[in-house]
Amino acid sequence: MVELMNVIRLGNIExxxxxxxxxxxxxxxxxxxxxxRDGRFFAIQNRCPHRQGPLxxxxxxxxxxxxxxxxxxxxLVTGAGAEPSEYVKVYAAREQDGEILLMLSAENN
Amino acid sequence: MTKNKSRLVVIGxxxxxxxxVEEILKRARDRFDITMFGAEPCGNYNRALLSNxxxxxxxxxxxxxxxxxxxxxxxxxxxLGVKATQIRRQDKLIFGVPLxxxxxxxxxxxxxxxDAPAVIAxxxxxxxxxxxxxxxxxxxxxxxxxxFLFRTLDDCNQISGCAKACRKAAVIGGGLLGLEAARxxxxxxxxxxxxxxxxxxxxxxxxxxxxxxxxxxxxxxGVKVMCDKxxxxxxxxxxxxxxxxxxxxxxxxxxxxxxxxGIRPITEIAAACGLAVxxxxxxxxxxxxxxxxxxxxxxxxxxxxxxxxxINPIWEQAQTLxxxxxxxxxxxxxxxxxxxxxxxxxxxxxxxxxxxxxSQAGDEVVAYREPSRGxxxxxxxxxxxxxxxxLLGETDTAGVLTQMFLSGAPAPQRRADLLFxxxxxxxxxxxxxxxxxxxxxxxxxxxxxQIKEAIMIGKCxxxxxxxxxxxxxxxxxxxxxxxxxxxxxYAGEVADDxxxxxxVPGVPLEKSQLAAEIRxxxxxxxxxxxxxxxxxxxxxxxxxxxxxxxxxLWHDEYEDERDARFINDRVHANIQKDGTFSVVPRxxxxxxxxxxxxxxxxxxxxxRVPLVKFTGGQRLDLLGVKKEDLPEVWKDLxxxxxxxYARAFRTCKSCVGADFCRYGVGDSLALAQKIERxxxxxxxxxKMKLAVAGCPRNCSEACVKDLGAVAIEGGRWEIYxxxxxxxxxxxxxxxxxxxxxxxxxxxxxxxxxxxxxxxxYLERSWRFVERLGIERLRSILVEDHEGxxxxxxxxxxxxxxxxxDPWEEAERPAYPEQFSGPExxxxxxxxxxxx
Ligand code: SRM
Ligand SMILES: Cc1cc2nc3c(=O)[nH]c(=O)nc-3n(C[C@H](O)[C@H](O)[C@H](O)COP(=O)(O)OP(=O)(O)OC[C@H]3O[C@@H](n4cnc5c(N)ncnc54)[C@H](O)[C@@H]3O)c2cc1C
Ligand code: SF4
Ligand code: FES
Numbered sequence: 001m002v003e004l005m006n007v008i009r010l011g012n013i014e015x016x017x018x019x020x021x022x023x024x025x026x027x028x029x030x031x032x033x034x035x036x037r038d039g040r041f042f043a044i045q046n047r048c049p050h051r052q053g054p055l056x057x058x059x060x061x062x063x064x065x066x067x068x069x070x071x072x073x074x075x076l077v078t079g080a081g082a083e084p085s086e087y088v089k090v091y092a093a094r095e096q097d098g099e100i101l102l103m104l105s106a107e108n109n
Numbered sequence: 110m111t112k113n114k115s116r117l118v119v120i121g122x123x124x125x126x127x128x129x130v131e132e133i134l135k136r137a138r139d140r141f142d143i144t145m146f147g148a149e150p151c152g153n154y155n156r157a158l159l160s161n162x163x164x165x166x167x168x169x170x171x172x173x174x175x176x177x178x179x180x181x182x183x184x185x186x187x188x189l190g191v192k193a194t195q196i197r198r199q200d201k202l203i204f205g206v207p208l209x210x211x212x213x214x215x216x217x218x219x220x221x222x223x224d225a226p227a228v229i230a231x232x233x234x235x236x237x238x239x240x241x242x243x244x245x246x247x248x249x250x251x252x253x254x255x256x257f258l259f260r261t262l263d264d265c266n267q268i269s270g271c272a273k274a275c276r277k278a279a280v281i282g283g284g285l286l287g288l289e290a291a292r293x294x295x296x297x298x299x300x301x302x303x304x305x306x307x308x309x310x311x312x313x314x315x316x317x318x319x320x321x322x323x324x325x326x327x328x329x330x331g332v333k334v335m336c337d338k339x340x341x342x343x344x345x346x347x348x349x350x351x352x353x354x355x356x357x358x359x360x361x362x363x364x365x366x367x368x369x370x371g372i373r374p375i376t377e378i379a380a381a382c383g384l385a386v387x388x389x390x391x392x393x394x395x396x397x398x399x400x401x402x403x404x405x406x407x408x409x410x411x412x413x414x415x416x417x418x419x420i421n422p423i424w425e426q427a428q429t430l431x432x433x434x435x436x437x438x439x440x441x442x443x444x445x446x447x448x449x450x451x452x453x454x455x456x457x458x459x460x461x462x463x464x465x466x467x468s469q470a471g472d473e474v475v476a477y478r479e480p481s482r483g484x485x486x487x488x489x490x491x492x493x494x495x496x497x498x499x500l501l502g503e504t505d506t507a508g509v510l511t512q513m514f515l516s517g518a519p520a521p522q523r524r525a526d527l528l529f530x531x532x533x534x535x536x537x538x539x540x541x542x543x544x545x546x547x548x549x550x551x552x553x554x555x556x557x558x559q560i561k562e563a564i565m566i567g568k569c570x571x572x573x574x575x576x577x578x579x580x581x582x583x584x585x586x587x588x589x590x591x592x593x594x595x596x597x598x599y600a601g602e603v604a605d606d607x608x609x610x611x612x613v614p615g616v617p618l619e620k621s622q623l624a625a626e627i628r629x630x631x632x633x634x635x636x637x638x639x640x641x642x643x644x645x646x647x648x649x650x651x652x653x654x655x656x657x658x659x660x661x662l663w664h665d666e667y668e669d670e671r672d673a674r675f676i677n678d679r680v681h682a683n684i685q686k687d688g689t690f691s692v693v694p695r696x697x698x699x700x701x702x703x704x705x706x707x708x709x710x711x712x713x714x715x716x717r718v719p720l721v722k723f724t725g726g727q728r729l730d731l732l733g734v735k736k737e738d739l740p741e742v743w744k745d746l747x748x749x750x751x752x753x754y755a756r757a758f759r760t761c762k763s764c765v766g767a768d769f770c771r772y773g774v775g776d777s778l779a780l781a782q783k784i785e786r787x788x789x790x791x792x793x794x795x796k797m798k799l800a801v802a803g804c805p806r807n808c809s810e811a812c813v814k815d816l817g818a819v820a821i822e823g824g825r826w827e828i829y830x831x832x833x834x835x836x837x838x839x840x841x842x843x844x845x846x847x848x849x850x851x852x853x854x855x856x857x858x859x860x861x862x863x864x865x866x867x868x869x870y871l872e873r874s875w876r877f878v879e880r881l882g883i884e885r886l887r888s889i890l891v892e893d894h895e896g897x898x899x900x901x902x903x904x905x906x907x908x909x910x911x912x913x914d915p916w917e918e919a920e921r922p923a924y925p926e927q928f929s930g931p932e933x934x935x936x937x938x939x940x941x942x943x944x
Contacts, residue, residue: 015932017924019647019672021638023931030931037636037647037672045163046931054688056931057676061639061647068676068684073650102934 010100021065023056026104032056033093033102034065034076040077043102044095049086114142115233117434118203120193120378122147124156125407125423126238127175128554130466132431134183139375140435143185144230146205148214149261152176157420157552158584158706160286160453162265163293165842166884169262172554181700191228196235196382196816198400203230214261215242215375219601234402237390239375241408241418246281250343255365259290260372268367272297278302279353281340283310287369291332292454294367296887298846302361304340304353314450316459318478319485319499326457326483326502330892335361349711354518356904372418374409389416394432394442406430413445418857421515422446427797449511449551451504451587457889460507460587461762462514462746464489464497472496475524493519495527506530508536508591516547530673540594549591552584560592564599571596587757592771613655613869615639615648620658620869627662634668653678654870657756660792661865664911671923677754680928681915685732692731693753694746695789698763698781698801699727705748712745724753726760726798737930740919747788749914756871757792758861760801761785762810767820772804775820780850781809784818787854790912791861791905794868794877799857810834815874816860818853821846826853830860830886831878839875843881845891859890859898862905 008026013035016022018019021034023046030046032055042063046056053069063076073082079090092103117133119126122145130143147153153175161167180187188205192214195204205228212220243258245251257268268290272278276299280291283305294301303310309320310327324334338359343366344352352360374389382817385391385399389411396412406426408418417423425446432441452459467474467489475488484502488495495514500507510527512661513520515606518538520527526537543549545558563569563578572592576583582592612620616638622641632638635655652673660667677683682690694709709729713721719733728751734742743750752759763781767773781801791797800811801818811817813834819827825846832841844860847853863886878886888894890901922928 010932010934015926017672017926022926022929023527024934025931026934032862034888044780051686052688057679057684057688059652059675060672061652064649069686071650 006104008102008104010102013095013098014098015100019060021056021058023054024102025103031091031102032065033100034060035100036060036063039095041093041095041100043091044074044076044079045089048074049081050083050087055088068080100104114139116231117141117143117234117236117240118230118232119145119236120203121238121240121407121409122149122153122187122189123238123240123407124153124174124420125240125427126236127153127546128423129236129238129406129427129430130183130784131175132187132427133435136431136437137435141234143183144188144232145180145185146191146193146203146228146230148190148208148216149263150190150208151262152179152187152189154262155584156260156550157453159259159262159265160293160465161884162262163259163268163270163290164455164884165297166455166882169265170932172293186230188228188230189604192221193378194219196378198382198403200602201232202400203232203235204380213258214263214737215240217242217377232402235404236410236430236434237379237398237403237405238407239378239409241372241374243368244371244373245368247720248281248340248343250345251366252344253345253350253360253370254348257365257367258345259286259367259369268365269297269319271365272299275299277302277363277570278365278367279361279363280367280369282369282371283307283334283336284313284369284371285311286790287367288327288332288452289454290367290369291327292330292457295330295332296843296884299364301331302335303327304338304355305334305336305346306339308337310334311452311461314330314465315499315501316465316487319461319465319487319501322478322480322483322485322501323457323459329483330456330888330894366611372408374411374416376409379403379405379409387411394429394444395433395439396426396443397433400818404430404434410445413595415445417448419448419450420554421449421548421551424548424551443879447515449514451507451585453585455884456892456894458500458502458504460498460500460504460511462495462498462511465499466497473524475528476851477528484677488520488527490520490524495520498527500528504587505590506537507587508589511551511587512543512547512549512591513538516543518542533832540591540598549595550579550581550584550588553580554579555579557595560595561599564596569596570600585841612658613648613651615643615651616655618642620867624658624662624866627659633659633663633666634670636670636675637668642739653756657792657794657870661728661908664907671927680735680736680739681750681754681918682734683754689733689735691753692734692739692742692746693724693726693728693751694748695702695751695785696728696748697785698761698778700763700778700782701729708746708748712742715745716742726751726753727762728753735930736928739928740922743916743919750916752790754790755790756795757790758788758797759787760798761788762798762800763805764801764808766801770803772806773820774822775803775824775826776850777801777803777809777818777820780818780826780853783850783854787909788858790915791908793861793865794872795873797861797864797874813838814841814849816857817841824848826850828853828856828860831875831883833873833875835873837873837875841875842878842886844883844887855902856890858909859901860886861900863890865906865908 016035019037021032032046032053034042048067050072053067057068058065135476155172158172191205193205206221207225209222278294280303283303291301291303340357341356342354354360376386378385379390390405392405392410429441429443432438451461473490477486487499489497543557546555569575610630612623653675656673718731722730724730761781763777764778782901797815799816800809802809802811813832816830828840828844830844833839
């Protein structure tokens with residue numbers, strides 16, 4: 001199957017500190033992008049499904065983020081939350097030539 | 110009442126009386142209708158822990174073993190505050206009278222209120238468990254106010270009450286109890302002198318050399334000791350005690366007197382009805398008196414010519430008596446007990462077992478002395494088994510030694526193992542070899558079998574869980590090592606619980622082990638710890654805890670990786686529910702100025718701050734500030750951070766104090782500001798909130814702060830630690846009383862540093878103080894018996910010196926995006942990918 005993707009250039013990877021996240025607003029949607037210490041990038045919806053905490057400000061590691069407001073935990077690969085009924089939307093993100101690329105399927109546009 | 114139940118009356122509701130009833134109920138729940146007479150006004154408590162009540166480390170409620178509900182639940186009729194006065198054997202009746210309030214329970218005369226109706230109880234069987242009373246040597250002028258004995262909870266309360274108004278106290282008697290009383294009195298901040306008639310301390314349990322070393326240790330802690338002194342007279346001015354005069358003509362000054370010169374069995378009720386009484390109530394091996402229906406147990410008893418003054422024999426006597434009286438084993442026999450004691454004095458490790466000197470040909474003596482550390486260890490081995498031991502200054506092997514001594518087990522070939530532990534680290538005595546009936550906890554009479562059951566059936570995998578389940582280990586604590594060995598033996602690894610004790614998840618080490626590893630490997634950043642100690646896996650939930658520890662260990666050498674910080678510590682403000690932040694500038698001691706207030710007002714208007722509020726910490730909070738605005742807000746304020754977001758020193762509140770208040774006896778404002786300037790920003794396992802009060806009216810609530818200082822008469826300060834008034838409310842424990850504000854700063858700093866080093870991550874100070882006990886903290890921080898005081902002072906000074914105002918990052922951000930808000934990006938390109 002071929003899917004139409006929007007590739008968004010978020011700029012130099014140094015825009016995000018190693019081990020931290022940062023919030024980008026793409027066409028009105030808040031997306032948290034994380035740069036893990038091992039060099040991997042992740043992207044998920046910024047707002048926590050619990051009470052809208054800003055996930056980009058959370059602590060990150062081992063492919064997981066912890067919400068800064070009430071410490072709910074989410075898997076950055078699958079979007080699954082540690083609380084049974086919670087999950088977040090996941091996007092594809094990666095580095096290319098020192099730049100952060102975010103991929104959104106066209107319908108997200 | 111069923112007619113075939115026989116009637117059992119127990120006289121005395123102390124440790125022996127209550128214990129024997131417990132043993133009886135265990136064997137034959139419905140055999141007896143039980144009635145108990147208790148002269149003291151409360152249920153049965155652990156008398157051996159009275160010293161802890163005297164020194165404030167436990168409350169009366171904490172040493173209660175059988176609350177009144179226990180009697181009710183077991184169908185026991187309890188005559189509380191009623192003293193049995195007569196046993197009428199001809200018609201099998203016991204008479205008692207209620208004691209009037211304030212009457213000593215152990216006094217010979219029963220001081221009953223006039224016209225109090227007698228209590229009468231018929232019996233089939235009687236158990237006499239009247240215990241003993243303190244012996245008062247003939248001293249002129251001894252009776253009167255200011256003289257105390259040390260036997261009951263009531264005594265404890267009276268002693269503490271009097272100590273508060275005294276500067277000097279004397280304790281007559283340098284035995285176990287006298288020394289515990291002396292140490293307890295010291296905690297009230299007064300001068301204490303122990304007076305002993307013999308030429309050494311604890312003559313019943315120590316040889317001369319150990320007595321001498323113990324004396325040195327105690328003197329080093331500030332207790333004065335006089336030996337070979339016989340007190341002849343108490344000198345009074347009107348009724349108030351002023352001096353003690355000795356037989357040799359010398360005198361000392363004192364304001365109060367505690368007499369602890371031995372005990373005498375309480376036997377008058379037994380003697381009056383014609384039972385055989387010698388020095389104590391004479392009982393045979395079945396604990397029977399000269400009347401086959403009357404039994405005895407505890408300190409009132411004389412058995413085979415011996416009177417015991419310790420708990421261990423009581424547990425054994427109670428078992429035999431219960432076996433006999435219930436008919437479970439009519440031939441059960443008590444044949445005497447071996448004696449071991451532990452001195453329960455903070456800062457002094459001392460265990461003494463059995464004999465203190467060799468007494469038979471062939472007795473082998475093994476001894477080790479290290480005077481500079483106050484360590485002395487001695488072992489007397491007879492026919493291959495331990496017949497006596499003294500461990501002073503270091504008692505790690507006491508648990509094993511005690512068990513071997515009590516069970517008469519053969520001593521290992523390498524005697525040194527008994528004094529120092531085996532060189533291989535393996536336990537000297539396999540707990541597997543202990544019989545189930547071996548008593549592991551003597552304070553609470555808990556056997557190995559009961560502990561084993563708690564471990565195997567109750568799934569208790571830590572000392573604290575075993576204690577919660579069986580009470581074992583919750584008394585003097587000397588059996589804790591054995592409990593650990595039992596858990597290891599019967600539950601394999603302490604696996605379940607170990608992870609609870611890890612400092613942070615993912616790194617399988619307790620705090621002290623982790624700190625040692627970090628030092629050894631020179632790990633200076635959180636990511637380095639993950640790399641070396643967690644197999645390279647980064648646990649986000651562990652980052653902030655590790656950062657806090659590393660900062661404490663390395664000060665300015667710490668490699669501060671900002672991603673390891675919680676958001677509040679990245680931007681030095683507190684995140685709010687909507688993602689904005691609150692700004693609390695530092696206002697030292699709650700004292701501000703018109704200029705400061707004007708700047709705050711200007712900032713609030715310029716940045717349209719939605720809420721400006723006084724906090725509970727005596728300062729102002731600007732709530733609802735956007736992350737991007739933080740640097741500008743700080744610059745405009747021109748005030749340092751108040752650290753209202755950090756696990757660190759927060760504030761020091763103050764009342765107005767001596768300059769303005771008509772009650773003030775200390776300059777609380779000056780001290781509070783000094784404290785706040787000195788300790789601002791010092792990080793810790795959890796937040797530290799402080800307060801200083803100018804007098805004991807305590808308007809700034811210093812007694813419920815993590816650390817507090819309260820001014821008292823004479824320019825002195827009381828230092829409280831471990832107070833709380835959040836989700837838990839706890840009054841702080843008095844750490845010490847000092848003469849100057851410099852000394853106040855010193856001890857506050859010491860406590861902070863020790864808490865920084867030993868507190869678990871997110872363990873608030875009150876929990877920390879409860880976990881370690883104020884006793885122990887005092888001995889380490891005030892008496893400095895571990896000799897680390899100077900180092901702690903140095904370390905906290907380093908932390909103070911490392912202070913810089915985090916809000917300076919307004920001018921020099923740690924990294925460019927530190928305060929940036931969400932960034933807009935636009936989707937520009939479309940590309941086809943294969944999904
Ligand atoms: C601002 C203030 C309330 C006020 O308007 O007065 C406040 C606000 C918060 N307190 Fe508090 N506490 C404030 C004084 C207190 C006090 C009273 C005091 O300090 O004299 C207490 C009771 C004493 C104590 O510390 O225990 C207090 C007990 C707590 C607790 C419960 C701690 C506990 O273990 O019992 C928390 C929760 C925690 O720390 O985990 C807490 C946590 C919080 C947090 C930081 C919640 C959070 O993590 O976001 C609140 C931030 C609100 C916000 O949106 O900015 N706050 N909080 C006070 C700031 C004092 C200051 O100047 O620094
Ligand atoms: C401060 C202190 C510290 C101690 N520390 C230790 C220790 O570390 N280790 C150790 O092994 N032992 C210790 N002991 C000793 C231990 O507490 C006693 O051995 C034990 O309490 C004796 O128990 P008992 O029941 O025989 O006497 P008690 O516990 O004294 O109980 C007797 C009770 O009977 C009551 N009574 C007396 N006459 C009557 C009457 N006619 N009618 C009604 N009631 C009456 C008394 O008021 C008392 O409440 C300590 C004792 C003290 C005081
Ligand atoms: S009590 Fe403290 S934590 Fe609770 S709502 Fe108020 S400010 Fe927030
Ligand atoms: S808002 Fe994220 S955990 Fe509550």
